[in-house]
Amino acid sequence: xxxxxxxxxxxxxxxxxxxxxxxxxxxxxxxxxxxxxxxxxxxxxxxxxxxxxxxxxxxxxxxxxxxxxxxxxxxxxxxxxxxxxxxxxxxxxxxxxxxxxxxxxxxxxxxxxxxxxxxxxxxxxxxxxxxxxxxxxxxxxxxxxxxxxxxxxxxxxxxxxxxxxxxxxxxxxxxxxxxxxxxxxxxxxxxxxxxxxxxxxxxxxxxxxxxxxxxxxxxxxxxxxxxxxxxxxxxxxxxxxxxxxxxxxxxxxxxxxxxxxxxxxxxxxxxxxxxxxxxxxxxxxxxxxxxxxxxxxxxxxxxxxxxxxxxxxxxxxxxxxxxxxxxxxxxxxxxxxxxxxxxxxxxxxxxxxxxxxxxxxxxxxxxxxxx
Amino acid sequence: xxxxxxxxxxxxxxxxxxxxxxxxxxxxxxxxxxxxxxxxxxxxxxxxxxxxxxxxxxxxxxxxxxxxxxxxxxxxxxxxxxxxxxxxxxxxxxxxxxxxxxxxxxxxxxxxxxxxxxxxxxxxxxxxxxxxxxxxxxxxxxxxxxxxxxxxxxxxxxxxxxxxxxxxxxxxxxxxxxxxxxxxxxxxxxxxxxxxxxxxxxxxxxxxxxxxxxxxxxxxxxxxxxxxxxxxxxxxxxxxxxxxxxxxxxxxxxxxxxxxxxxxxxxxxxxxxxxxxxxxxxxxxxxxxxxxxxxxxxxxxxxxxxxxxxxxxxxxxxxxxxxxxxxxxxxxxxxxxxxxxxxxxxxxxxxxxxxxxxxxxxxxxxxxxxxxxxxxxxxxxxxxxxxxxxxxxxxxxxxxxxxxxxxxxxxxxxxxxxxxxxxxxxxxxxxxxxxxxxxxxxxxxxxxxx
Numbered sequence: 001x002x003x004x005x006x007x008x009x010x011x012x013x014x015x016x017x018x019x020x021x022x023x024x025x026x027x028x029x030x031x032x033x034x035x036x037x038x039x040x041x042x043x044x045x046x047x048x049x050x051x052x053x054x055x056x057x058x059x060x061x062x063x064x065x066x067x068x069x070x071x072x073x074x075x076x077x078x079x080x081x082x083x084x085x086x087x088x089x090x091x092x093x094x095x096x097x098x099x100x101x102x103x104x105x106x107x108x109x110x111x112x113x114x115x116x117x118x119x120x121x122x123x124x125x126x127x128x129x130x131x132x133x134x135x136x137x138x139x140x141x142x143x144x145x146x147x148x149x150x151x152x153x154x155x156x157x158x159x160x161x162x163x164x165x166x167x168x169x170x171x172x173x174x175x176x177x178x179x180x181x182x183x184x185x186x187x188x189x190x191x192x193x194x195x196x197x198x199x200x201x202x203x204x205x206x207x208x209x210x211x212x213x214x215x216x217x218x219x220x221x222x223x224x225x226x227x228x229x230x231x232x233x234x235x236x237x238x239x240x241x242x243x244x245x246x247x248x249x250x251x252x253x254x255x256x257x258x259x260x261x262x263x264x265x266x267x268x269x270x271x272x273x274x275x276x277x278x279x280x281x282x283x284x285x286x287x288x289x290x291x292x293x294x295x296x297x298x299x300x301x302x303x304x305x306x307x308x309x310x311x312x313x314x315x316x317x318x319x320x321x322x323x324x325x326x327x328x329x330x331x332x333x334x335x336x337x338x339x340x341x342x343x344x345x346x347x348x349x350x351x352x353x354x355x356x357x358x359x360x361x362x363x364x365x366x367x368x369x370x371x
Numbered sequence: 372x373x374x375x376x377x378x379x380x381x382x383x384x385x386x387x388x389x390x391x392x393x394x395x396x397x398x399x400x401x402x403x404x405x406x407x408x409x410x411x412x413x414x415x416x417x418x419x420x421x422x423x424x425x426x427x428x429x430x431x432x433x434x435x436x437x438x439x440x441x442x443x444x445x446x447x448x449x450x451x452x453x454x455x456x457x458x459x460x461x462x463x464x465x466x467x468x469x470x471x472x473x474x475x476x477x478x479x480x481x482x483x484x485x486x487x488x489x490x491x492x493x494x495x496x497x498x499x500x501x502x503x504x505x506x507x508x509x510x511x512x513x514x515x516x517x518x519x520x521x522x523x524x525x526x527x528x529x530x531x532x533x534x535x536x537x538x539x540x541x542x543x544x545x546x547x548x549x550x551x552x553x554x555x556x557x558x559x560x561x562x563x564x565x566x567x568x569x570x571x572x573x574x575x576x577x578x579x580x581x582x583x584x585x586x587x588x589x590x591x592x593x594x595x596x597x598x599x600x601x602x603x604x605x606x607x608x609x610x611x612x613x614x615x616x617x618x619x620x621x622x623x624x625x626x627x628x629x630x631x632x633x634x635x636x637x638x639x640x641x642x643x644x645x646x647x648x649x650x651x652x653x654x655x656x657x658x659x660x661x662x663x664x665x666x667x668x669x670x671x672x673x674x675x676x677x678x679x680x681x682x683x684x685x686x687x688x689x690x691x692x693x694x695x696x697x698x699x700x701x702x703x704x705x706x707x708x709x710x711x712x713x714x715x716x717x718x719x720x721x722x723x724x725x726x727x728x729x730x731x732x733x734x735x736x737x738x739x740x741x742x743x744x745x746x747x748x749x750x751x752x753x754x755x756x757x758x759x760x761x762x763x764x765x766x767x768x769x770x771x772x773x774x775x776x777x778x779x780x781x782x783x784x785x786x787x788x789x790x791x792x793x794x795x796x797x798x799x800x801x802x803x804x805x806x807x808x809x810x811x812x813x814x815x816x817x818x819x820x821x
Contacts, residue, residue: 267397276399283404287443289546290730290775300396329545332509336474337404339508343469358396367402 267348267355275346275356282341285365288333295322295330296364299338305353309342317360334363408445409543411438412473414456415449416500419482423498426525427481430500430532434477437536437550440576442801444543447473459501468507475513476505477539486522497522500531504539513542529578530820537819549575549771553817554778555593555602556792558582559810563786566810570604572619575771575816577806583622592767592813596639599817603627603637603646614648616663628661628668636679641687647671649679658692660707671705672712678703682726682734684751691715691725691734691751702736704751715753724767727751728774733797735768735777746779748797759799763788769816778805780812 267275285293297320302313314335319327338361348356413435418427435446454467459480468476479502483495491497501520504513512518519538523531530551537548558571558580567586570593573579583602584590591612593604599619606615609626614637617624628634633651640647640660650659650668658671658681672678676696683690689706700721703712716722720740727734731751738745738758744765749756764782771778775797782790790812792805805811 272397272399276401276403279399280401280403281405283401284407284409285404286406287409287544289544292545325545332506336506336508340474356397360396360398362398362400363404364400364402365404 265352265355267352271349271352275348275359278346279337279341279361283333283337283363285333288329288365289326291322291326292329292333293365295326296320296362296366297327297330297334299334299361299363300358301338301361302358303346303348303353303356305350307345307348309338309346309359311339314338330363330365334361337363408439408443409474410447410472411444411475411477411539412447412452412468412471413438413477414452416479416481416502417456417459419480423481423483426498426528427479430481430528430535431477431479433529433532434536434539437533437576438539440801440803441540442796447471459503463505463507465505465507465510468505473507475539475543476503476507477535478503478505479535483525484522490522491524493525495525498525498528498531500535502535502538504542529574533574546773546775547819549773549776549816549819551575551820552772553595553599553820554792554805555595555604555815555817556780556807556811557590557593557813558807559790559812560586563788570602570617571811572602573807575805580808583617583619584624592636592815594638594815595817597641597643597818599820601639601643602815603639603648605635605637614646614661616646627663628666630668634659636681638682640683641685647681647683647690649677649681658690671707678712680724684727685729685731691727693723693725700739702734702753715749715751716756717753718756726768726770728770729772730774733774735770737766737768737779746777746795748777757799759795759797760793760802765793767813769814771816772819776801778814778816780814782812 297316298318300313300315300317302310304310316331316335319330322330413431416427416431418424438444439446451471452467453470454464456478459478463476463478479500481498481500483497484499485496499520499522501518503518505511506513519535521531521534533551536550540546540548540550552575553572554575555570555572558569559566561567568590569582569586570584570590571580571582573581584606589607591605593602595602602617602619604615604617605612606624606626607613608615611633612635614627614634615624616627627637627646628648628650634648635651637646637648639645644664645660645662647658647660649656655675656677656679657673658678660669660671661667662669671681671690672692672694674694674696676694678692678694678696681690681692687707689704691702691704692712693700694703694712695701697714700723701714702716702722702725703714705712715734716736718738718740720738722736722738724737725734726736728748733748734751735746735748738747742763743761744763745758746760746765746768747756747758759777760779760781762781763784765779766782768777768779770776771794776794777797778792778794780790780792782788789810792807792811792814793802794805795802805814
């Protein structure tokens with residue numbers, strides 16, 4: 001009887017002990033992954049420092065302190081983002097469709113008989129003198145005109161100025177002087193008017209782009225499938241300050257050092273595979289040299305909480321195999337993959353941000369090496 | 372007991388948390404990528420004077436054509452461009468090019484200019500092309516100095532375009548290009564059993580064909596010298612096959628070895644100072660090198676078999692050749708000046724016309740298996756053999772200067788069957804036919820030209 005009571009007592013104690021000390025074991029995963037560190041980690045003094053810094057650097061930051069104003073501003077921002085997204089989609093849709101329709105590379109050589117076989121107008125037929133080294137390879141600094149080629153090169157251009165595009169009248173005259181085939185004045189006028197027309201078409205595009213950049217929302221656009229509204233609702237003031245701090249100075253070391261330690265459960269295999277596939281579809285190995293295909297590179301980069309790689313943080317941290325030149329091209333291909341696919345944002349679970357805040361990616365083209 | 376249980380509880384509680392708290396970044400390994408042509412934008416080059424408007428357009432189109440033919444790039448059609456390049460010096464609207472998924476942008480401008488140093492014979496001056504290459508997603512100009520400038524005779528716009536394409540190719544892949552190169556080949560006309568053959572050269576893409584010999588003498592197996600200025604080939608001009616050397620510029624030619632012995636299947640050494648060839652002595656055919664300065668001849672093989680089609684390794688220390696000493700044609704490797712040839716081909720069928728790759732790691736060959744001929748590649752020890760083509764008759768591979776593409780000729784069956792020159796990537800993709808005025812065979816790829 002006593003023995004039974006003792007056993008029963010110990011059994012109860014074990015169960016209570018598990019419940020008391022190892023609570024997370026009995027709790028659902030979702031409870032466990034709730035991160036409360038955002039509040040506890042940022043102390044009031046840190047918060048004040050952040051707020052003060054933010055206020056001095058961002059005039060609009062008051063909107064984040066005033067709750068009513070904040071909601072209104074964020075709603076308007078969200079609407080603006082949505083509007084901009086929808087307009088971008090509308091604008092880009094037909095173009096993408098067109099590209100998709102015409103982007104299939106032709107297996108056969110493009111038919112350019114008039115180019116390949118025709119004699120260019122304005123010149124007599126000149127038979128190629130094979131092996132005659134008349135081609136120059138001048139590394140001329142950008143912006144330098146042909147009148148001042150590389151000093152190491154002893155070729156000097158005549159005093160005839162290097163003609164600018166035709167829209168410049170003075171240079172247009174110079175160009176006319178250099179034209180060996182006489183150009184009637186009328187034709188010249190037509191060309192100039194064509195150039196002007198091109199300018200008038202291009203300028204609005206530039207203006208629109210400038211306007212778009214200047215009016216770009218301060219918050220990053222969230223990746224597809226992730227609700228901006230939800231994020232606004234769920235975010236705490238501390239998070240908002242942290243977020244804005246990232247936006248204002250993304251490259252600065254975050255103050256929230258205690259948040260660096262990953263907390264909560266790690267990414268599931270499926271989530272990792274999603275990320276792997278997201279980057280892999282932008283990792284184009286087609287143009288890599290055979291030697292570059294022997295190189296494995298490892299990149300490290302920080303992620304914003306909105307799921308975008310922080311551009312300035314993307315860096316290669318190691319490489320295996322290949323010459324310096326091959327490494328350079330392997331590095332470029334991997335970096336391009338992160339930037340290209342990262343520009344759309346990666347679909348990662350927000351609640352596990354601490355797990356994917358910093359990512360190391362190993363790009364190993366083992367499956368594509370040409371044996 | 373309680374103490375032990377407490378330890379267990381502590382372990383159960385703390386171990387997972389310790390694991391979760393490790394301050395390590397998420398590490399992802401990616402082995403799967405995509406293999407698809409890289410999209411590039413090549414807007415029409417600007418013409419800075421009206422006289423070169425057509426040439427400017429042609430240059431940009433030929434650059435596009437070169438890059439497209441590699442299978443590594445695709446050119447985004449002009450109609451899809453959002454931005455127009457109207458000023459060579461204007462900043463690039465990266466957002467516009469990103470929007471159409473262009474990963475590279477090549478812009479250029481063309482003019483005629485008189486250079487103080489008289490490089491061009493044309494009294495009007497040189498055709499001058501300046502161009503830039505941008506990495507759209509990195510948002511930078513790939514050339515260190517911002518731009519590059521080339522000049523040439525106005526009639527040589529194709530060569531300029533090829534040189535630019537080579538630059539672009541190198542800066543995007545890390546490998547040298549192969550566009551500004553020549554192909555020496557045998558141009559054939561007439562019926563199959565009585566073909567008239569002429570030595571000819573052309574651009575790598577089949578343009579600018581020039582005939583170097585008339586069709587009075589049978590010619591075979593032309594091979595470029597390492598700098599591309601000379602050719603060695605087999606000619607029946609003296610009645611029997613002999614190896615001749617020709618200076619391409621002057622078209623002057625002479626027989627290399629005046630000894631009264633048949634010689635054929637020549638190949639330059641990598642330093643261009645000697646030629647290896649097969650020499651017939653009685654019923655035996657062996658390999659010899661001939662020093663071009665002293666005229667001295669050195670015997671490399673001495674077996675009773677027919678040994679021919681020798682090709683040097685890039686460092687000149689070894690040769691690969693075909694021999695029938697085992698009863699069938701097989702491939703052998705022989706260190707120059709030491710020992711016996713070592714057989715490296717052991718697959719079924721027979722092997723011939725081996726050519727060492729410019730990178731030194733592969734050997735291309737012709738393989739006959741059953742009733743089919745194949746072009747293939749293998750490692751220098753004979754391992755990892757891969758067949759790239761298969762047809763009634765594929766033969767005579769030759770490597771592009773960067774070792775990425777192989778050119779060969781394909782003969783169609785039947786008495787009226789013609790032969791054509793093809794190229795294929797060593798991955799086995801991107802088979803392309805080179806258009807020649809007549810039938811073509813025995814191609815030899817030049818090094819990258821100036």
